[in-house]
Amino acid sequence: MLSNSKIFFKLLLFLLLAAALLFAAGCSREAASDSEPENGVDDETPGVVKITDRIILATTTSTYDCGLLDFLNPLFTEKTGIEVQVISQGTGAALETGARGDADVLLVHDRKSELKLVEEGTFIDRYDVMYNDFIVVGPAEDPAGVDGVASAVEAFNLIAAGEDIFVSRGDDSGTNRMELRLWESAGIDPEGQDWYLSIGQGMGDTLRVADESMGYTLTDRGTYIAIFDSVELVIALEGDPALFNQYGVMAVNPKEHPHVKYNYALLYIEFLMSDEGQNLINSFQVNGERLFFPGYGLK
Amino acid sequence: MANHEEFLIELKGIRKYYDREVLHVEQLLFKKGHVYGVIGPSGAGKSTLLRIINLLTPPDSGTLLFHDRPIPANGAGRLAIQRKMTLVFQKTLLFKDSVRNNVAYGLKARGFPRSVIDERVGSLLKQVGMTDLAARRADTLSGGEAQRVTIARAVAFEPELLLLDEPTANLDPGNVELIEEMITKLARNKAITVVMVTHNVFQARRIADQVIFINQGRIVEMGPTEKIFSAPDHENTRLFVEGRMVY
Amino acid sequence: MSRLFEGIIEAFRLIITLNPALLQIVSLSLRVSGMAVVIAALIGIPLGALLGLKPEKKTRLLNKIIFTFMGMPPVVAGLIIYLILSRQGPLGVLGLLYTPTAMIIAQVFLASPIVIGLTMIGIRARGCDVEEMARSLGAGSVLIAWTVIMESRFAILGAIITGFSRVVAEVGAVMIVGGNIAGHTRVMTTAIVLETRKGNFELAIGLGLILLIISFIINSGLYSIQKGGKNG
Numbered sequence A: 001m002l003s004n005s006k007i008f009f010k011l012l013l014f015l016l017l018a019a020a021l022l023f024a025a026g027c028s029r030e031a032a033s034d035s036e037p038e039n040g041v042d043d044e045t046p047g048v049v050k051i052t053d054r055i056i057l058a059t060t061t062s063t064y065d066c067g068l069l070d071f072l073n074p075l076f077t078e079k080t081g082i083e084v085q086v087i088s089q090g091t092g093a094a095l096e097t098g099a100r101g102d103a104d105v106l107l108v109h110d111r112k113s114e115l116k117l118v119e120e121g122t123f124i125d126r127y128d129v130m131y132n133d134f135i136v137v138g139p140a141e142d143p144a145g146v147d148g149v150a151s152a153v154e155a156f157n158l159i160a161a162g163e164d165i166f167v168s169r170g171d172d173s174g175t176n177r178m179e180l181r182l183w184e185s186a187g188i189d190p191e192g193q194d195w196y197l198s199i200g201q202g203m204g205d206t207l208r209v210a211d212e213s214m215g216y217t218l219t220d221r222g223t224y225i226a227i228f229d230s231v232e233l234v235i236a237l238e239g240d241p242a243l244f245n246q247y248g249v250m251a252v253n254p255k256e257h258p259h260v261k262y263n264y265a266l267l268y269i270e271f272l273m274s275d276e277g278q279n280l281i282n283s284f285q286v287n288g289e290r291l292f293f294p295g296y297g298l299k
Numbered sequence B: 001m002a003n004h005e006e007f008l009i010e011l012k013g014i015r016k017y018y019d020r021e022v023l024h025v026e027q028l029l030f031k032k033g034h035v036y037g038v039i040g041p042s043g044a045g046k047s048t049l050l051r052i053i054n055l056l057t058p059p060d061s062g063t064l065l066f067h068d069r070p071i072p073a074n075g076a077g078r079l080a081i082q083r084k085m086t087l088v089f090q091k092t093l094l095f096k097d098s099v100r101n102n103v104a105y106g107l108k109a110r111g112f113p114r115s116v117i118d119e120r121v122g123s124l125l126k127q128v129g130m131t132d133l134a135a136r137r138a139d140t141l142s143g144g145e146a147q148r149v150t151i152a153r154a155v156a157f158e159p160e161l162l163l164l165d166e167p168t169a170n171l172d173p174g175n176v177e178l179i180e181e182m183i184t185k186l187a188r189n190k191a192i193t194v195v196m197v198t199h200n201v202f203q204a205r206r207i208a209d210q211v212i213f214i215n216q217g218r219i220v221e222m223g224p225t226e227k228i229f230s231a232p233d234h235e236n237t238r239l240f241v242e243g244r245m246v247y
Numbered sequence C: 001m002s003r004l005f006e007g008i009i010e011a012f013r014l015i016i017t018l019n020p021a022l023l024q025i026v027s028l029s030l031r032v033s034g035m036a037v038v039i040a041a042l043i044g045i046p047l048g049a050l051l052g053l054k055p056e057k058k059t060r061l062l063n064k065i066i067f068t069f070m071g072m073p074p075v076v077a078g079l080i081i082y083l084i085l086s087r088q089g090p091l092g093v094l095g096l097l098y099t100p101t102a103m104i105i106a107q108v109f110l111a112s113p114i115v116i117g118l119t120m121i122g123i124r125a126r127g128c129d130v131e132e133m134a135r136s137l138g139a140g141s142v143l144i145a146w147t148v149i150m151e152s153r154f155a156i157l158g159a160i161i162t163g164f165s166r167v168v169a170e171v172g173a174v175m176i177v178g179g180n181i182a183g184h185t186r187v188m189t190t191a192i193v194l195e196t197r198k199g200n201f202e203l204a205i206g207l208g209l210i211l212l213i214i215s216f217i218i219n220s221g222l223y224s225i226q227k228g229g230k231n232g
């Protein structure tokens, strides 16, 4: 009974203030260790890298979710002491993030837009860093009869003709942009059709929705392989040159955004384009499969 | 003429309006050591009068003098005067805290040392027969107990002026007697000036030595209790104290 | 079904073995949301008390605005803070986007209206009476404010906890302004989104479970203090 609650409340207010102070102290401790001189490296536990600075990489879910960047970036950090902070979005959002100056370096896959933005001066130092391909996946029963067809446009035509479910990312990502170009080539406007589900989500979610709704979708090979064992979708079409998927790496132009860490961005680009970086990309495997191929795909 | 030192508080030309004029007091003087009973029908402006004296409601015009000096509009001077009086509200309100801490509140506000607080609170609780309940959460008390604590809390810091707004309105006869006893004892022993609003004319007659009759925001008559009850100047006063006034 | 079951088993394994990645995420979540609520309380309790002591008539428009902000979708809050903190925004020079500080700012923006609104409601019930009582007993302005707040402590505690529950469980705002950077701005909710997208349901469910457990602990604490509503 008593006035326990009053004492409790006072204690709570006190704790809140104490927490605020502790948090502030925690922050400043962090800041202090940031500004320690370089030579402190020797004291570090072996294997723990001394972080001296950070860059922000805006990229797509397809490079991040499969684990490629978790594989590459620590090696870069070990070499340079620069931590890479990854923001993974759709390609459209990633390009916008970069264009606003909120990132330092980009790794995306919409070559046409990338080249245009480089021309406009938003980004510089663009390189074709790696490629893989898109595939069309769908239910094993293959209701649209896509199996055996050679081109993606033809497959899309079959899906539309049979009014079979097609799940679109609908998020202005690189994959989404590629998909819309294919519909355009097929002369079909799927927007608003009953069988066309535009869900506005990432690749992993889109595959999951396609899986649950027994539909087809266009996916990059990497994401499909990465989550291959948690869905029942099978590859319906692959190998069409039109489905070639080129990734580019580029820096935000420091002339547009003087605050960006352009030098570090260049270091990162250099790392990815070096023999070592290219070999690493080539060696990266998920579920026993290679996901990305170094360099430029269409020679 | 009475010694000026005895003029505790004086109201001059005080008016208060809400949707209409609810109080208009040309002049009213409270002297030290008296027990005033304020009577009048409901809505007459009795509570408003107490609230204005306690500096809780600002009047729309007029001045308040404390020991013959005008009360500052704000600042430490005003607080110092406010600390010399207190109001026990019509509606009992105790803090959600122990009985002991409730009684100690005014003492703590005035920065009394701990030892003085403990001693005074202890003796007061004894006087009102609540020593056993000192640690109880005050909002779990019965109506009579709660009102006893309210009054103990109000007198703990020995104010010069104790304002009471219908302190026994919702109590059973036993508790009414107890509270009335407390009030008279306090006024006598501690020389606290008491202004008690009551709608119960018999209570005014029992406790007060001066009675003020208010009707429709105006003081109709004021004088020694005996005179008001036996030979009032006004017809309305007579009707009211005889319980016959229709309103 | 077995997937869910496996997920729960794995979740408990991660929790019991104090998986470092998990601990890091949980600790950041608690730090960000805790800090946001501390700031929201420092802003919201005095403001809510101030509004609660004013007559309802005078604050009607403000009340409506506050109640609207109480229901603000987190993504909208995130978007607004993003546009402010982005390099091209008015506070872009501070370089706060994609930091825990940005997440705290967004969550303060979400939690403050809740603390203000619920404190105001709690105090309005008897705040004015308490204020006058304290004044009449000789309290100075600081003690009056303290007394008013202490008298509404159960309502205010509820306000703080409601605010915390809301921000610790929201994903929209922290995702946008924090960027879900591993080891830096990744919190429980954004990690759940990511791990679900990646098909790592075990970690996702583990985090979901921890979120529920934290919520349970906090709310049962609140419940026992308020004694299921008896302590008004």
Ligand SMILES: Nc1ncnc2c1ncn2[C@@H]1O[C@H](COP(=O)(O)OP(=O)(O)O)[C@@H](O)[C@H]1O
Pocket (backbone or CB within 6 Å): B018, B019, B022, B040, B041, B042, B043, B044, B045, B046, B047, B048, B049
């Ligand atoms: N805060 C207020 N707002 C509007 N009218 C009020 C307020 N307080 C009192 N009144 C009005 O003033 C008149 C006198 O009230 P009050 O002093 O409480 O009377 P009493 O205490 O004698 O019953 C009543 O008509 C009452 O309705």
Ligand SMILES: [Mg+2]
Pocket (backbone or CB within 6 Å): B046, B047, B048, B090, B165
């Ligand atoms: Mg009254």
